[in-house]
Amino acid sequence: MTDAFQPIDHGPRANESAFGAFDPTPAGMSTRAAGDAARLLHAALPFVLRVADSEADLARVQALRVRAYGHHLPGLAEVFGQPDPFDRSRDVTLFYAQDKASGEFVGAARFQTNVHGPLQIERSLELPASCQGRLLAEVTRLVVRPGYIPPVKLALVKAMHLFCIANQIGGVVAAARHSITRQYLHLGFNDLYGDMRLVPMAHGSGMAHRVLFRDTVTSEADARARGHPDYAFVFRTYHPDIQIFQPVLSQSHRGLASDAEHAAYSSKAA
16 A cells, blocks of 8 residues: 555546647638637627516517517507516516617517426427427517618527526427518528428417427537528627626626625726
């Protein structure tokens, strides 16, 4: 028996990386070009995306729904835009986009998880076995102000993707009308059943919808493999205007220091 413990070298572990060997500048790329590429990973948007947390926010989201559905489905504008008790469910999060210049609400989406009960879509169908027993979410009431050009829908999908990662949600289900199915497919959704079936939706006034799904775990790899044009926006760019985790960001910026201590430290650092 030896007097001291002798560690055994088992070789590198699977989660160890040789960071010292990493060259941040790809071959053939100049230092200036690399700097330009790095700057592209941080981009401002003409709107701010947040989570609704007041009755005033909810009222403005509902008004936007009336306007958006009135443009596409005039007969259902009041139905989809009127006050909906489901908006206040504990499993529902409302995202909204607010234009910086005008202060107008220009986009919104309702996001429900199945933490405490079934998804709305399950009133109209049975989810396949691959979805059973999983933590999932459903997106409904995804709207953008008619005529607004910036990529609001894409930013909303990115916000939902980040929300899913933060809350360990495995995937997002969506029921899409024929007229907007292509948009959902472009946003990274796929046909859930693989047969392009149309299902009348109880929470969609009985209209037939395609049932689509976006897998949280594989969506990044899928988009990269397909060379999706929005890959960089969703997965490689930091958008400070997507502000859905403000309490977490605030805590990470100041640690456990009090507001007074943080202010004092910031003044010294300046």
